[in-house]
Amino acid sequence: MNNPFPVIGVVGTGAMGRGIAQICAQAGSRVLLHDSQAQAGQQAIEHLKSTWDKLTEKGRLSPEQARAHVACLQVAPELADLAPCDLVIEAIVEKLEVKQSVFRQLEDLVRPEAVLATNTSSLSVTAIASALKHPERFAGYHYFNPVPLMKVVEVIAGLRTDAKVCEQLDAHARCTGHTPVHAQDTPGFIVNHAGRGYGTEALRIISEGITDFATVDRILRDQVGFKLGPFELLDLTALDVSHPVMESIYHQYFQEPRYRPSVITAQRLAGGALGRKVGRGFYTYVEGKAQTAAEPAVPKVADLPPVWVSSRAVRRAELLQLLKDLGAKIETGTSPSSQALCMVAPLGFDVTTVAVVERLDPARTVGIDLLFQDSATRRRVLATNPATREDMRDAAHALFAQDGKAVSVIRDSGGFVTQRVVANMVNIACDICQQQICTPTDLELAVTLGLGYPMGPLVMGDLLGPDNVLETLFNLQTVYGDPRYRPSPWLRRRGAIGLSLTHQEPA
Numbered sequence: 080m081n082n083p084f085p086v087i088g089v090v091g092t093g094a095m096g097r098g099i100a101q102i103c104a105q106a107g108s109r110v111l112l113h114d115s116q117a118q119a120g121q122q123a124i125e126h127l128k129s130t131w132d133k134l135t136e137k138g139r140l141s142p143e144q145a146r147a148h149v150a151c152l153q154v155a156p157e158l159a160d161l162a163p164c165d166l167v168i169e170a171i172v173e174k175l176e177v178k179q180s181v182f183r184q185l186e187d188l189v190r191p192e193a194v195l196a197t198n199t200s201s202l203s204v205t206a207i208a209s210a211l212k213h214p215e216r217f218a219g220y221h222y223f224n225p226v227p228l229m230k231v232v233e234v235i236a237g238l239r240t241d242a243k244v245c246e247q248l249d250a251h252a253r254c255t256g257h258t259p260v261h262a263q264d265t266p267g268f269i270v271n272h273a274g275r276g277y278g279t280e281a282l283r284i285i286s287e288g289i290t291d292f293a294t295v296d297r298i299l300r301d302q303v304g305f306k307l308g309p310f311e312l313l314d315l316t317a318l319d320v321s322h323p324v325m326e327s328i329y330h331q332y333f334q335e336p337r338y339r340p341s342v343i344t345a346q347r348l349a350g351g352a353l354g355r356k357v358g359r360g361f362y363t364y365v366e367g368k369a370q371t372a373a374e375p376a377v378p379k380v381a382d383l384p385p386v387w388v389s390s391r392a393v394r395r396a397e398l399l400q401l402l403k404d405l406g407a408k409i410e411t412g413t414s415p416s417s418q419a420l421c422m423v424a425p426l427g428f429d430v431t432t433v434a435v436v437e438r439l440d441p442a443r444t445v446g447i448d449l450l451f452q453d454s455a456t457r458r459r460v461l462a463t464n465p466a467t468r469e470d471m472r473d474a475a476h477a478l479f480a481q482d483g484k485a486v487s488v489i490r491d492s493g494g495f496v497t498q499r500v501v502a503n504m505v506n507i508a509c510d511i512c513q514q515q516i517c518t519p520t521d522l523e524l525a526v527t528l529g530l531g532y533p534m535g536p537l538v539m540g541d542l543l544g545p546d547n548v549l550e551t552l553f554n555l556q557t558v559y560g561d562p563r564y565r566p567s568p569w570l571r572r573r574g575a576i577g578l579s580l581t582h583q584e585p586a
């Protein structure tokens with residue numbers, strides 16, 4: 080593949096600029112490094128030399144290759160030294176006026192056909208371009224940290240960007256071994272927009288006192304296969320980065336309830352509990368390791384009560400089979416006996432609502448999340464309601480832990496933990512497609528490569544069944560009366576017709 084940009088300028092040689100310079104040099108471009116700090120360009124070159132030396136020591140790079148990469152780098156002491164560049168990528172401070180000023184100067188320096196690109200995460204590409212005489216040669220080129228390892232880059236067309244510019248950036252990204260995904264210029268682009276569902280819904284769950292943050296992390300790791308739970312992720316990113324992003328996207332979308340931030344992170348940010356980098360976030364870190372309290376022990380219950388299963392339970396046959404395998408005494412009558420533990424398995428509804436609708440004794444009613452209950456999931460999640468008796472809660476816990484599988488018991492919640500979080504993620508992803516911010520294919524690529532989710536949200540929604548996700552959201556909206564749970568038209572229509580969430584209408 081032909082590299083369209085033999086000479087590339089990088090303005091701003093901090094964390095992102097260095098990474099961008101590294102992959103551009105590795106793809107064979109000559110890279111000119113400019114920074115407003117006098118020594119920063121040279122320091123970036125020293126840093127990259129040492130990176131390539133380490134790769135050479137590990138045998139992942141030959142000494143000749145390392146020398147060739149270093150030879151591609153050159154400090155550009157003045158902005159004017161970037162005149163010969165075919166592409167200039169800016170990675171400076173995240174301030175609109177400062178970026179506009181740099182690009183205004185650059186546009187008079189480089190050739191008319193040179194491309195100008197910004198690595199901004201949160202500013203509007205169109206707004207930066209508005210300062211230029213020729214906004215058609217300007218685009219967003221948004222990398223992720225650390226650049227050499229995060230193999231995806233968002234190519235963002237501003238309102239007036241020439242399609243040819245995006246094609247050239249696409250070709251360049253492929254030369255560096257990155258996967259380009261294309262997004263319209265909208266707040267958060269794809270990755271930072273699609274990532275909203277995970278943390279914000281998890282924060283709502285703990286703010287309702289449903290369970291503690293460590294249990295939410297365990298549930299999402301064990302039921303879906305996320306590498307990091309939402310609170311581990313917030314600790315890793317650090318609240319001084321992630322809370323402002325939450326606020327910024329919420330406000331840029333004019334207080335869209337789906338993205339509503341939480342007072343919990345605002346308070347913790349104010350209190351300096353930023354995360355791993357300061358040794359204290361949701362978790363406390365000792366020598367870099369998160370300290371976690373042991374899980375509550377499985378209660379010892381001498382005599383387990385008989386179990387009755389609601390006729391409306393989701394995946395009822397599977398629940399009955401599971402109870403049989405666990406050796407439970409199963410009641411088969413149409414209504415429970417006066418001793419029975421009453422099991423319900425709602426989708427989106429809370430246990431209280433189901434107990435009332437089915438006229439069950441709430442003191443003996445416990446819910447189980449069966450949407451995320453198959454042989455691959457490593458954890459079962461049970462929910463009580465405010466009236467559940469302690470002996471019934473303990474009996475349910477002991478019963479579902481009989482085969483050694485981990486069990487979490489939470490307080491009542493519409494949609495338990497995983498249904499809530501995943502339904503939100505799927506819904507936000509669907510709405511990104513509905514708004515034509517990107518194609519379903521690019522959304523799935525961006526999320527799996529940029530966020531490291533075990534699968535893209537649209538595929539996740541397909542696996543659970545778009546109709547199930549839709550029902551979960553409708554019922555969450557009934558329980559909470561909150562428009563954040565209103566289903567996207569993309570999901571409503573595909574769920575109603577029985578189409579894959581990845582299905583795109585012909586152009």
Ligand SMILES: NC(=O)c1ccc[n+]([C@@H]2O[C@H](COP(=O)([O-])OP(=O)(O)OC[C@H]3O[C@@H](n4cnc5c(N)ncnc54)[C@H](O)[C@@H]3O)[C@@H](O)[C@H]2O)c1
Nearest residue numbers: 091092093094095096114115116170171172173199200224
């Ligand atoms: N850090 C991330 O995780 C990340 C991820 C994606 C995008 N971004 C975006 O990349 C950009 C840079 O972020 P970073 O984390 O590398 O910042 P950084 O603070 O590590 O580096 C910024 C560099 O820009 C230089 N600089 C500031 N103003 C300048 C100017 N007017 N002219 C020339 N140089 C100037 C600084 O001296 C510094 O070396 C920001 O727009 C940020 O939003 C950051």
